[in-house]
Amino acid sequence: PNVQDLLDFWHADGCIVEGGGLSSEPWQTSFSGVPTVFLDRPSLQHDRNAVCISSDSSAIASIAAKELLSLDLGSFAYIAWHVDTPWSEERGTQFERIIRAHGKSCRTFRLPAPDEHGDFSTGLDEFIRALPRPSGLFLCCDLAAKTVFASCQRCGLSVPDDIAVISVDNDESICENCRPTLSSIEPDFEEEGFRAAGALAELLGAPAKGKSALDPVLRLAEREST
Numbered sequence: 001p002n003v004q005d006l007l008d009f010w011h012a013d014g015c016i017v018e019g020g021g022l023s024s025e026p027w028q029t030s031f032s033g034v035p036t037v038f039l040d041r042p043s044l045q046h047d048r049n050a051v052c053i054s055s056d057s058s059a060i061a062s063i064a065a066k067e068l069l070s071l072d073l074g075s076f077a078y079i080a081w082h083v084d085t086p087w088s089e090e091r092g093t094q095f096e097r098i099i100r101a102h103g104k105s106c107r108t109f110r111l112p113a114p115d116e117h118g119d120f121s122t123g124l125d126e127f128i129r130a131l132p133r134p135s136g137l138f139l140c141c142d143l144a145a146k147t148v149f150a151s152c153q154r155c156g157l158s159v160p161d162d163i164a165v166i167s168v169d170n171d172e173s174i175c176e177n178c179r180p181t182l183s184s185i186e187p188d189f190e191e192e193g194f195r196a197a198g199a200l201a202e203l204l205g206a207p208a209k210g211k212s213a214l215d216p217v218l219r220l221a222e223r224e225s226t
Contacts, residue, residue: 003030035203061094068136139167180224
């Protein structure tokens with residue numbers, strides 16, 4: 001649907017916009033006349049009043065790196081989201097920086113755009129097969145897990161013995177149904193929601209231009225994949 005049509009229909013006083021899956025900025029201009037809180041959009045390319053609430057990608061990547069480094073693995077890799085999003089890029093950049101600071105190698109693979117069946121796997125088998133063993137794999141989010149686990153199975157590689165895997169979001173419907181179960185970092189989504197509501201209330205009362213805030217990480221849920 002057209003954003004402006006929705007805003008006109010609802011006569012919105014303010015908006016909270018989940019922008020984590022969007023890669024470009026021009027869509028933000030649709031909200032230029034409405035106080036808006038953006039979730040997971042750390043870059044504000046506009047001149048109006050807005051607030052961004054984002055997960056702390058640097059802290060998330062640090063937790064993933066510490067967990068995998070503790071397993072005494074030989075090499076590491078990051079699986080990036082198929083869209084060039086700030087949260088995915090920041091997680092990958094920080095993870096690689098930490099891994100290389102410890103004298104280890106780190107590779108990156110960007111998932112291709114999914115096909116009509118939601119399959120992200122094109123080229124992934126070749127990437128997984130080429131990793132030295134044992135390797136540590138950091139996934140940008142839990143949604144990538146099904147594709148990655150299937151690739152490991154096709155390549156005849158065992159998780160966690162050949163490839164240890166850690167992800168982000170701790171979506172239990174995904175993590176508990178992976179075989180083996182998936183270790184995942186849980187951002188504090190509930191706190192993010194409270195912050196977004198509070199930030200929107202402030203904007204409606206006394207707008208403050210271009211403010212941003214990072215949402216804390218809640219915990220690491222360790223499971224069989226590490």
